[in-house]
Amino acid sequence: MLTFTLYVFIAIVVIQLFYYLIVFGKFSFTKAQEIEAKNIPISVIVCAKNEEENVIKYVPLLAEQNYPNFEIVLIDDASSDNTLDIFEEFEKKYSNIKLVKVKNNEAFWGNKKYALTLGIKAATKEHLLFTDADCYPISKDWITAMSSQFTKEKTIVLGYSGYEKIANSLLNKIIRFETLLTAVQYFSWAKIGKPYMGVGRNLAYKKEEFFNVNGFIDHIQIRSGDDDLFINQAANSGNTTISYNPESFTYSAPKTTFKDWFIQKRRHVATAKHYKSFDKMQLGLFFSSQLLFLLLPIVLLAFQFQWILVVSLIGFRYLVTWIVTGFAAGKLKEKDVMYWYPIIEIILIFTQINVFITNIFSKPAHWK
Structure with missing residues (x-):
């Protein structure tokens, strides 16, 4: 039995090395990305529901971008606070802002995809750049950096959206590491030619891609997924590229409490079950191999069975994953989280199990 367990453990290590070296290495070891301004007309689209505190801070950052030809489409999704009033003031102040007012619709009650569809149809430019109301670009050249990756063939651009750093907060490091690892995964699979998701906080595509798949119609009944489910359906090896120059980050x-972050994680995991079969398989295999990599050595080392080999495999796997993820962290300006890597990884694995179990018994909440 112990011999069989050892063989399984060796297989798990091989699987992990495949993911990190063959898959994730595609992004981690790629060269730095240059920006070549193309100045194509861009519609920046922001959908907000009860976001008055955020939009008053962040919309001016969008309006003041160094870009010659862009409009901002602000979508108020039936807010009950002062979001609409603030948007109307911005519309008066900035000539390139267009306001879309969404009223509650019984058929699409509280559905962000309905609101986004109205905003996309109202956009006058063919190239669309999306971000969220609680999100901001770190550079005035954000539009330039994201739009520079568009080509005649590449009509979908996946960007990176991180989280602010909070000093002396382990939860903050966990959140940022999880965001980093997620980005490494979807960037790497996109480079391989199997794009499967993107994040709506920083995502761009041509309007034709939206209409080619009839918008969100195939998953309109699912509250979440205006970003990842759309990309899972519309993206392919020919039309998708990535943007990872720091100027393109948002x-x-x-979240500042574990409870709030856990709720957020539940939404993400619940959406992933609607991915294509291959994408669910590769994500499931990666997570399963992570979990078994933690559990199997406990059995083997408890009986001191081939402990030198087991410890050597553990050390080699951590060395490889630390290097690969570290290079990616450098590109995405998240190097500080790597000092806590082994601890954070363990916490994330067991948090993921908790999320899976919780989602079995109750449905997570979605758009406000």
Whole structure:
């Protein structure tokens, strides 16, 4: 039995090394990305529901971008606070802002995808750049950096959106590491030619891609997924590329309590079950191999069975994953989280198990 367990453990290590070296290495070891301004007309789209505190801070950052030809489409999704009033003031102040007012619709009650669809149809430019109301670009050249990756063939651009750093907060490091690892995964699979998701906090595509798949119609009944489910359906090896120059990054304020972050994680995991079969398989295999990599050595070392080999495999796997993830962290300006890597990884694995179990018994909440 112990011999069989050892063989399984060796297989798990091989699987992990495959993911990190063959898959994730595609992004981690790629060269730095240059920006070549193309100045194509861009519509920046922001959907907000009860976000008065955020939009008053962040919309001016969008309006003041160094870009010659862009409009901002602000979508108020039936807010009950002062979001609409603030948007109307911005519309008066900035000539390139267009306001879309969404009223509650019984068929699409509280559905962000309905609101986004109205905003996309109202956009006058063919190239669309999306971010969230609680999100902001770190550079005035954000539009330039994201739009520079568009080509005649590449009509979908996946960007990176991180979270602000909070000093002396382990939760903050966990959140940022999880965001980093997620980005490494979807960037790497996109480079391989199997794009499967993107994040709506920083995402761009041509309007034709939206209409080619009839918008969100195939998953309109699912409250979440205006970003990842759309990309899972519309993206392919020919039309998708990535943007990882630091000028293209956006940031958001992170959750400050484990409870709030856990709720957020539940939404993300619940959406992933609607991915294509291959994407669910590769994500499931990666997580399963992570979990078994933690559990199997406990059995083997408890009986001191081939402990030198087991410890050597553990050390080699951590060395490889630390290097690969570290290079990616450098590109995405998240190097500080790597000092806590082994601890954070363990916490994330067991948090993921908790999320899976919780989602079995109750449905997570979605758009406000």
